[in-house]
Amino acid sequence: MDRTGTAASVSRAASAEQLRPGDVVVVTVKRIGINGEGIGYFRRKAVFVPGALPGEVVKARVTAVHPRHLEAEAFEYERRSPDRTEAPCPVYGPCGGCQLQHLRYDAQLRAKEELVRESFERYAGMASPPIRPILGADDPWGYRNKAQLRVGVGRDGPILGLYAPGSHRLIEMPACAVQHPVVNRAVEAVRGALREVRVPVWNEKTGEGALKSVVVRASRADGRVQVTFVTAGRELPGKNALIRELRRRLPELASVAQNINPDRTPLVFGDETLTLWGNDRLDETLGRLRLRLSPRAFFQLNPEQTVRLYDTVLEAAALTGRERVVDAFCGTGTIALWLAPHAAEVRGVESVAEAVADARENARTNGAANAFFFEGTAEHWLAVWEKKGFRPDVVVADPPRTGCGESLLRTVLDMRPPRFVYVSCNPATLAKDCRRLLDGGYRLEWLQPVDMFPQTAHVECCALLVAG
Known part of the structure; x- marks a missing residue:
């Protein structure tokens, strides 16, 4: 049975061209694809199965049919890879920022060599x-020095997160396993400050509101933090109170900036940036x-x-x-x-x-x-x-x-x-x-x-x- 409890019989299609969405195939995964999906073959046609790993045998339901490949969702594993591990992130999968947390790091490296x-x-x-x-x-966790997060509205006020893959459904980010700890602390401080001040969040459907995104960058040189609020227009309601609250919650704060992006676009930044408080640049080192x-x-x-x-x-x-x-x-x-x-x-x-x-x-x-x-x-x-x-x-x-x-x-x-x-x-x-x-x-x-x-x-x- 698949995850809905429906009995699932394997397709008897003589060729991959006869398959339709909903059909079930058994696939032996051969390699990792460029987007982190497992790739196997059915009747010589490539099948992309998100989350499946090389060496695994999966039953998968076809979700999309393309001229050169199929997309399918695994619902049963007949054989699991010894390289499979438990992903530590509570939103791994829905978030989409990482694709290989469920694969041991040494196996990740082998897969990436193979991609090249x-x-x-x-x-x-x-x-x-x-x-x-x-x-x-040396350490495959906590390495990212910057978080670039969309702002949405939750039950308790503004939330910060990433869009789920292929959608505009915002997944709220808890402490992120690949972000540097200073970045995680800064994101939590920004989240708290936004909820305290209640800055109006931009609504992409109506075009109303102000705040679209937040970008947090931490310096490895001195641990200081640069926070940039991306807004739909020049107005950032409550900005003085927001800066005061952020300074109170985040002693490492070095600067607060506002970037203005009036366009409906997937691009985060617009052309104009204003320094609201602190230095206009963040000091950083890279080697010497x-x-x-x-x-x-x-x-x-x-x-x-x-x-x-x-x-x-x-x-x-x-x-x-x-x-x-x-x-x-x-x-x-x-x-x-x-x-x-x-x-x-x-x-x-x-x-x-x-x-x-x-x-x-x-x-x-x-x-x-x-x-x-x-x-x-x-x-x-x-x-x-x-x-x-x-x-x-x-x-x-x-x-x-x-x-x-x-x-x-x-x-x-x-x-x-x-x-x-x-x-x-x-x-x-x-x-x-x-x-x-x-x-x-x-x-x-x-x-x-x-x-x-x-x-x-x-x-x-x-x-x-x-x-x-």
Whole structure:
């Protein structure tokens, strides 16, 4: 029987194409998918089963039929994996922020290595991609330095949480197992302050109310906390009382900011940010770097693993002090500044003006006189600089999940820098872009996976490509 108590008989369909939603299949799970789901096969058609693990045999009810795969929900386990474990989070599953808490950490690492391998086999056509052993975290819990939470209304007042996957149903977050303890304390303080002051919450259906989201960031350098309230308009009713209450509840508070986002959009931040109290930036360190982070500034969520990732980038760049380096998606400049002491000159390019301003300030803070930052796209600036006689020895790219884009790849192939160091959070687009570079004459030396986000299906990877 399935979880509703209904008798469930296995489908006798001769082919997967005959299956319909509601049919029952028996699936042996072979691997973990890119979203953390278990993947098995029925009559040679892939079946995606959330929560199922490699080696498990499950009875699952088909929930959706697609041309190339089926989606199904497991309701009975005929064989369970020895790697299965109890997830510690009370809202694991409904929350959707983590996908692998029910898988032992050593098995998570193996699964993520396999994700990289499968991506390069499938999208780059490489039978044996040169993958190094993944760099796992010393502590796979309590690593996140930032919480980005939607605000809703509950029985006792405002609640903070995440939308359940594929819905706008808000799941209230208790203390989160992957958030740093300081972040959890700060979120609890914000929740209490909001309930005390009764700030009107924005209603996405009617457009009424003020408060949409709360972003909390904690510094590993000094334990101080930056809180940003995202509102639908410039008005934040009760803001002075809210700040007083927050200061009372959270001694670690360093700053309170307001970001204005009037749009109905899944994007959290709008373009305008106001400092309501305290410093306009949060002091942070990353290895030897000293950083000052504005509320919207991008900063890696797992500082300990970020050091491992950036050291891998430094190894790939193989700098001797004479090289000219371009960081093609520099953000707030952290990779560029990590490389600057080892290079003759580093130039970073970023399309977001606020991030460029942060990068320049970070360069001044760290005394990096050989680091320069430019607003725009890397392909534009590389062409401009080439006309002036500047050709990089190393190009580093850490693009969005969508990849580098054809324009930048074409520019790199035209200029042929001796080393191209590619950092990616999406193994599929990394493999596709590497295939493009391999076809253009580059050689893939190695791939280094790094587990930046334990308990999730995400895997970061650094690839070193050398011009042939």
